[in-house]
Amino acid sequence: MENHKPYVILHIRDTEPFHCESQFDEKGEPVAYMCQFEAPPLNRLAPISTDFFTIDCKEKKDRFTCFITSKKRSFIHPLPPPIYQNSTISTEPAKVSKHWIIVGYESKEPPYLDKPQSFHDVLRFPINFQAYKIPTIGAVDINGEPVFVKKNRDIERFLVIKEAFELGKYRKTYELASDALESYPQSIFTSDFLRYKIKALVEEDLKEHTDEIVKLSKEFIRRFTSDENLPEVLLHLARVYTTLGFYNDADYYFKRLVDEHKNSKFADLGEIYWGDRYHLAGDDNRAVEHYLNAYYHAKDVDTASLAAYKIALRSFEHHKLDEAIAFLKKIWDKNRLFLLKNPDDAHKLARKLAAKKVYDFAIDINRALLDSMEQMDDRYETLLYEIAKWYEAKGDLQSAIAWYKKYLDAFAFGQYSDHIKQHLDALFVESNEANATEALRQYDRLIREYEGSAIADKALVAKISILLKQKRYDEILALVDQIQAIKDSEAKKRAETMFQEAVNTLFDDAAHEQVCKIGIVMVEKYGVNVAPKHESYLYDCYVKYARYEEALRLAQNHLSDKKVSDRLTWLCRTVAMLTALERYKEAYDALKDFKALAGKKQAKVCPNLPLNEVKIDYALGKYASVITTIHELSKVRNDDMRMADLYRLGYDAARKSGDQLQQIWMLKTLVALQNSKASHPYSPWAEFELIRLYKLKKAYEKALQVAEAMEKLELKGEERARWFYEKGVLYEWLGKKERAEKIFESCSDLKEGGAWQKLCKEALSL
Structure with missing residues (x-):
């Protein structure tokens, strides 16, 4: 302000001299300025508009030009270099300079400047101060001694550290910050050096550096209690304690962050990570409470998006599909770049939505991903194919055909091209969705009106045929009783064939997706003949649902296989199931057969055999063998949580043997394992x-x-x-x-x- 009138000074600097020129209106007043630079800046400059200026920069070929439009009175002037760099003051303003200023003002005259006097008769000559130079020694301390300053000043070091972190060079950031703390212990940037050291460890690998992050964070909290970046450090410390499983400590720092720094964006992030802490502890209700706090109080759209995304994930896990979709769509409508910033994660989300039959949303995500990438991208082909497939799945056959054609145009010899060419022929036949729907309606009317007649039987067969083409397998399964009631033998045979095709397809899909419940139902209710390639899948499903008798029968069916490798695999599984069923004598006999057949290949063919062997030996009273085997296993499986059960058995074996030292060793090792895994079943x-x-x-x-x-x-x-x-x-x-x-x-x-x-x-x- 000068005389109650505002003014501003715009500084324009570069490392190399550059030229600026004025543009005038009809009155001769400067209204705009153009500055040209040899090279563009490292970071793109967005357009800027203030009360005094509008600034717009553009890059053309090998030059970079900035246009400054003045909204009020203004003038431009180059600043001369310091006298110690150039001892001669020129009579005319320089045409190029490393530093220009533009002064904008509202008063009639420029601020703090009198109107320049005008002289008609003048003599102009440069002034040279070279003769007046005197020796200098630079800065001195309180005793008059010269002060030697290192070339790399602390502010420069801070900028280098910040740039390294922004480029994702976290190890380099850590090393630079450590060196800066050592070189400039009293710098005003000390807190920033320490903060970036912590941030680098968090970004590099939070789990790997937990101890050091805790140590450095507590040092920061102790030394810089009023620092503006304290909330960020509190967040890192709380996250580390969550990772370590120290939930009480994590809660303390999360609460401190949220209560004491509620206006910080890190408080909102703290709510989100606090929710993650409760999710890890199995309390998703509390987790969602914290996510919602962050969602409704977030100060920026990215934080709100992250909170909404977390809520959606928890909703998916608890089968609250509508709630999950609602939050994801809020993100999609307001901040879709959040979902798309990681293409791989976005693609996984699209597939997850498609699996839940939310095809429109899945298609939108895939189409957005396509728009953001080149055709040469490895993911492009799959995204294109999935869009067509999902249009077909949702019943929009016309769009499906169009996208299948787009795929063939782009990938005539692609991964899916042969399948699509054959599929399009069949798809064209039923592409008129209205006709297919009308046909189904007519078939239902015929089945209802001519119940028990040949007409109804043929209508049912035709209906199943359409449902099969449209892959509506669940609807076909619902017709099982009607199929059994068909009187016409030929029609019944055709219906049963199509029914079995639907059942087999559902089973194959379940095996491919590793969905156990559907697979078991297809086998036990509808009598699917399981192909050899799917028997391992079925065995795993029986084990998953603790159906050990069925799993054992399946395994024992292969004990006479011709291939030794197959026989060994199923013999290993037989040992496991007999052990699970506590039929230890039979398990011991199977174990001996396996060892005799496997020889030195035991560990490779059946890596979990020693775990079952310990249980068998214990059940048969071979306590010394139990203890010996557990000691051997602890050397190679010391971080395997399944060892906890064996240490418990080992303790009982040692107790029954009267070996107090081994009891102590088993318990001590069990406690150490539980502490390391933050899981305490015993x-x-x-x-x-x-x-x-x-x-x-x-x-x-x-x-x-x-x-x-x-x-x-x-x-x-x-x-x-x-x-x-x-x-x-x-x-x-x-x-x-x-x-x-x-x-x-x-x-x-x-x-x-x-x-x-x-x-x-x-x-x-x-």
């Missing part, structure tokens, strides 16, 4: 039993370590009371009576602590 039994054994050994310190580590189990009721009691007793035995007393007090305050709470109270009174 807790708190395993921990309490391990504490008991350590107490018998008088290893109170070790017992206390186990008890302290149980904090994360979130025990309740009597289990929590017992945990307090065990800790209190151990602290008392170790001479830490004050600590023990506090624990007993906490135990006494519990609700529903049962007998263990009474023991705590008794211990406290003593």
Whole structure:
């Protein structure tokens, strides 16, 4: 402001000198300016409009030009280089410069400038300051000593770090940020260096760098409590604790983020990731509550889109199809680029929608993907074919034909071209959807009016034929009773043939998609003859539904196969099913046969054989063998959660053998595995039993370590009371009576602590 009139200064800079010129109106007043640069900037410049200027930049061939249109009074002037760079001041303004300014103003005269005086008789000459130069030493400190500044200043380092992160070079970002923190520990950018170091680790691999992210984030929170980027760091820390399975810690930081920084966009993101934490814990109702909070309070469309997408995913998982589609369509209508930014994920979503028969939406996504990619893209052909196939599936045969033709025009010898050429011939016959629909209506009328007659039988056969061509297999299955009632033998034979074709197709589709329920129904209700290539699929389905008897029968049918490899595969499965059915003697005999036949190929043919072998040995009382095998397996399967069941068996085997050391080893290894996987099927039994054994050994310190580590189990009721009691007793035995007393007090305050709470109270009174 000058004299209550606003003005602005527009700076135009480049690393190389460039030319700017003015354009004048009929009054001689400058109204626009054009600046030409040798090369375009790295980032595209969008048009800008302010109260004083409109700026529009365009690239033509090898030059880059910016047009600045003035909305009010203005003038342009080049700034001369510093005196230390050019000691001569020219009499005329430079035609090229690295730095130009345009001043826009509303007053009659330029701000802070008097009207230049005009002289008719003048003598112009350049002024040279070279003779007046004196020696300089640069900046000095408080003692008058020269200050030496490193060439790479901290702001430059910060910009380099930021650019590396934006380019996705996360390892480079981490290294640059680490070096900057070391080189500039007192910089005003210290918090940014530390923040980018954390962000780089998160983006590179959050799961791999959990410990370091926690350490750095806590350092940031401690040092920069008022930093504007604190919400972002709180979000990273909460996400890491979620990944580690430390949900209480995650909840603390999510709550702090949402409560203390509710106006930050990271608070909205925090709500979304907080929802993910509850989803991982199996509480999808709480998860959706947080997603909805983010959705309704989001401050930008991308965050709202992410929240809506998460809600849609949870809705899909809980078979709430209408709700999922509603949220996805909101994203599609307002921010479809969010769904399309990852083409592979968008394609998977389209396929998922098509599988749910939401064909219109699936087609829209595939068409948008086609519009965004070149024909040379590997996905283009499949997308084109799927659009045609989905149009056909939704009954729009005319559109299906058009898209099939588009496919053949683009890929005359493509992956699907032969199939499409044959399919089009059949499709053209029934392409008039109205005729097919009308025909079905007429057939239904004939079946109804001439029930029990030859006319009705033939109408039923014709109806099945149309339904089969239209792939409406479920409707054909619903006609099974009517087919059985057909009196005409020839018509009945044709109907049964088409019915069986529908059943076989449904079974083949189920096997291809690995859908077990449909496959089993087709076999058991409609008598599908299972081809050898689908028997493994059927076996897996029986196992999935714990139909072990059926799975065993299927496996035993192959114990005489000619190919040794096939016989071994099914013999391995026989061992597994006999073990699952607890027919251990038979399982042991099958196990011996397998080992004799497989020789050294046991591990390759049947990798899970040792797991079943342990259960068999235990059931047959071979406890020493059980313990030995478990030790061997732990060396190669130490992170396999299935080992938890074996460690439990190993403990029982050691207990029955009277081997207390092996009992401790089994329990200790079981607890360690559960903690590493954040899954505790045998807790708190395993921990309490391990504490008991350590107490018998008088290893109170070790017992206390186990008890302290149980904090994360979130025990309740009597289990929590017992945990307090065990800790209190151990602290008392170790001479830490004050600590023990506090624990007993906490135990006494519990609700529903049962007998263990009474023991705590008794211990406290003593």
